[in-house]
Amino acid sequence: MERPCPRHEHLSRRSLLKGCVATTAGGTLMNWGGLFGSHALADEVRKTQKHCILLWMNGGASQFETFDMKVGRPTGGPFRPIATNVAGSQVCELLPKMSQQMDKLCVIRSMRTSQIDHPQGIHLMHTAYSEAANIRFPELGAVIAKYLGRDDSALPNFIKMGSNGESGAGFLGPKYQPFGMGHDGHLPTFARSPLKPEVELRRNALREFVEDRYAQTHKAETARMHVEAYASARRLQSALDTFKIDEQWKKYEPLYGDSFFGRNCLLARQLVEAGVPFVEIGHSGYDTHADNFVGHKGLLAPMDHAWAGLMTDLSERGLLDRTLIVWMGEIGRTPQINNRAGRDHYVRAWSTALAGCGVKGGLVYGESDADGHDVKSGKVTEGDFFATIYEALGIAPNTEHFAGSRPVPIAPFGSNVVKELLA
Numbered sequence: 001m002e003r004p005c006p007r008h009e010h011l012s013r014r015s016l017l018k019g020c021v022a023t024t025a026g027g028t029l030m031n032w033g034g035l036f037g038s039h040a041l042a043d044e045v046r047k048t049q050k051h052c053i054l055l056w057m058n059g060g061a062s063q064f065e066t067f068d069m070k071v072g073r074p075t076g077g078p079f080r081p082i083a084t085n086v087a088g089s090q091v092c093e094l095l096p097k098m099s100q101q102m103d104k105l106c107v108i109r110s111m112r113t114s115q116i117d118h119p120q121g122i123h124l125m126h127t128a129y130s131e132a133a134n135i136r137f138p139e140l141g142a143v144i145a146k147y148l149g150r151d152d153s154a155l156p157n158f159i160k161m162g163s164n165g166e167s168g169a170g171f172l173g174p175k176y177q178p179f180g181m182g183h184d185g186h187l188p189t190f191a192r193s194p195l196k197p198e199v200e201l202r203r204n205a206l207r208e209f210v211e212d213r214y215a216q217t218h219k220a221e222t223a224r225m226h227v228e229a230y231a232s233a234r235r236l237q238s239a240l241d242t243f244k245i246d247e248q249w250k251k252y253e254p255l256y257g258d259s260f261f262g263r264n265c266l267l268a269r270q271l272v273e274a275g276v277p278f279v280e281i282g283h284s285g286y287d288t289h290a291d292n293f294v295g296h297k298g299l300l301a302p303m304d305h306a307w308a309g310l311m312t313d314l315s316e317r318g319l320l321d322r323t324l325i326v327w328m329g330e331i332g333r334t335p336q337i338n339n340r341a342g343r344d345h346y347v348r349a350w351s352t353a354l355a356g357c358g359v360k361g362g363l364v365y366g367e368s369d370a371d372g373h374d375v376k377s378g379k380v381t382e383g384d385f386f387a388t389i390y391e392a393l394g395i396a397p398n399t400e401h402f403a404g405s406r407p408v409p410i411a412p413f414g415s416n417v418v419k420e421l422l423a
Contacts, residue, residue, distance in 0.1 A: 050322050050357055050393050051272040052144055054280040055265075055307060056163045057329035059118070059287030062343055063351035064333065065092050065296040067107045068368055075335035075371045078293055086362040094300040097308035103362045104311055104320065106354045106421050110366025110378040111332070111385065113347045118287070121330030121347070126167050128386035128411055135403045138170035140386065141278040143410050145169075145176045147395050148277035154239035155276050156232070161185055161264045163282030171403045174225050183282070185264045187243055191236060204234065242274045243267065255313060257305030265310040272314075272323055286329060290340035311355060324357035324392050328385075335372040349375045352385065357392045358423050365421055383415030391417045 069092055070076040081090035084102035091099050098105070115124040124130055127137040138146075141158040149157025158169075158176060162183030169176035181187060193200050211227055245252075245267050256262035261283050268279040283303050288295040307327070314320040332350020333343035349368040355361065366378030380388075387397035390410060397411040409415075 049275075050148060050324070051276065051319075052140075052148075052278050052324045052326065052357075052389070052393060053268050053272060053310070054140065054163075054278070055303075055325065055327045056280055056282045057286050057303075057327070058122075058164050058282050058284040060121070060329040060331035060333060060345065060350075061286045061299075062288065062292060062296055062333035063109070063349075063368075064335070064343070064372060065094060065293070065300070067091055067095075067351045067353065067364075068109045068349075068372060070335070070370070070372050073371050075337070075373075077337065089362070089364060092300075094297060095304045097304045098311075101308050101311045101355075104315065104355050105361060106359045106363040106365060108352045108354070108365050108378075108380055108385070108418075108421070109349075109368055110375045110380050111347075111350045111352055111382075112375050112379050113331070113350075113382045116331060116345045116347050118330060118345075121345075122164055123167055124382055125328060125330045127170070128382050128415070135406070135408070136170040137167060137408070138172040138176065139167045139178070140389065141178055141280055142169040142172050142176040143390075143395070144278040144393065146172055147399075148393065149176075150275070152235075153275065154235040155242060155271065155274060156236070157276065158278050159271060159276055160280045161267070161282065162260070162284070163280045164284070171401065171408070175228055178280075183264075183284075184260055185243075185245075185267050187240070190233075191240065193237065204230070239274075242270065245270060252309070252313075256309035257302050259302035259306060261302050262306035262309065265306040266313070269310060269313050269317075269319070273317065273319060288333070288342050289338070289344055290342040292333065292337070292341060292343045294341075314356065320356040322357060324359065324389065325355040326352070326389060327354070328352040349373065354389070354392070354421065359392060359421055360423050363421065365418065380418055381415070383412040384418055387411035387415040388418045388421055392422060 064070060064075065064077055065079060069079070069081050069090070071081055080093045082093045082096065082099055084091055084099040086102045089102055091102070113121070113124060115121045115130060120131060126139040129137040141160065145157035156179035158178045159181065160178040161181045168178055195203065207230065211223065215223060245263060249263065249266070252266050253262070256266050261281065264281045268281055271279050283299070285295065285299050311320065311325065314323050332346045334346040338344060349372055366380060367376045368374065369376045390397045395410070397415060397417060398409050400407045400409045402408070
C-alpha cells in the first residue's frame with residue numbers, strides 16, 4: 001500500500017483554489033493578483049540580481065537575550081553584555097560570533113507590531129498584513145519570487161526550509177507558491193521522479209497531448225497553471241545537484257557549526273549563489289513561556305554560529321552586497337519574567353535585524369525605554385519594515401496588485417521606508 005502524500009509534499013487542490021481571491025462582494029475572481037505592466041516592472045528589477053535570505057526565529061526570540069539587553073533592570077535577566085566590533089555597541093553574551101559581525105549588521109530595537117499571538121503574528125510578519133476573511137495576502141517570498149525570480153529557472157524561486165506559516169503565494173497564484181523542504185534540509189520525495197527516464201518521457205508526451213487538446217476548447221487560467229507546474233517540476237530534475245552539500249560539509253562545518261540550522265544556512269548560500277532569489281530558513285523553539293533563559297542558551301549557540309558563518313561566507317564570495325539577510329520572528333518577549341522563569345508574547349517593543357544589500361552596517365536603530373516596555377524613539381511598524389526590505393531589494397514598496405477590483409500594495413498603505421537604515 002502506498003503511503004499517502006504528506007501535506008508539505010504537493011500542491012493540493014485546496015492550495016490551487018486559494019488563488020481564487022474573494023472580493024468584498026463575497027464572490028470570487030481568478031486574477032492571480034494581476035497588475036498592468038507588472039511583467040515589465042519585474043523584468044527591470046530582475047536585472048539587479050538581488051537575493052533575500054530570511055532567518056525565521058519561530059516562536060519569537062527574546063530581544064532581552066539578544067540585541068536589547070536591560071542590564072541591572074528588573075526586566076534584564078541573568079546574562080551579561082559583551083562588546084562588539086563596533087565601538088560602543090553591545091549584544092548579549094550568547095551571541096559571541098555575531099558580536100564580531102556587528103559592523104555588517106543593522107539592529108532595529110523599536111519594532112511595534114499589531115498581532116500578539118503566533119498564528120496571526122506568523123501571517124503578519126510573512127505578509128505585512130493582518131489576516132482578512134476576503135483576501136489571501138502573499139508572503140514576502142512570493143512577492144520577491146515574482147519580481148526577482150526567473151520563469152525559466154530550473155530551480156524554484158521561493159524555497160522554505162523548516163519554516164512555519166502557510167500564507168504562501170496568496171492572490172499571486174500557484175506559480176509563486178513556496179517549494180517546501182524539511183528541517184533537515186532534505187528534498188521532499190516528490191522532487192525526484194520515481195520513473196525510468198524513457199517512461200517519464202512517454203507519460204509527459206501523453207499528458208502534453210491531452211492538455212493541448214483540452215486548451216483548444218477551454219481557456220481556463222487553472223489549466224495554464226497546471227501546465228506551468230509540470231514544466232517547473234521537469235526543469236527541476238536538471239538542477240537537483242544544487243541541493244547537495246554533503247561532500248563539502250566537512251570543509252564548512254567549522255564555519256557554520258554542526259547543526260541542522262548551520263547546514264541549512266550553507267545550503268541557502270549555495271542556492272542564492274545559483275540564482276534563487278528567496279530562501280527562508282526556520283529555527284524553532286523560541287516560544288519560551290517557561291525556562292526562557294535555559295531555552296535561549298541552548299537555541300542561540302547554533303543560531304549564532306550559523307548566522308555568523310553565513311555572513312562571513314556571503315561576504316567572502318562578494319554576495320553580501322546583493323543578498324539581504326532578514327532576521328526576525330513573529331513576536332518579541334515580555335519585559336516581565338513570569339513565575340516559570342519564562343517570558344510571554346510581546347509586540348510593543350521588540351527587535352529585528354537586517355544585513356547586506358545596501359543596509360547600513362554597524363547601526364542600532366530606535367530605542368526602547370529603560371525596562372523595554374515601550375518604544376522610546378524610532379518606532380517601526382510591520383509595514384515600515386516590509387517597505388524597507390522591498391526598497392533594499394529594488395522593489396518599489398507602493399507597487400500594487402489587484403485582488404478582484406481592490407488595489408493591494410505590497411507594503412500596506414501608509415507604510416514608510418526607514419531611510420536611515422539604507423546606505
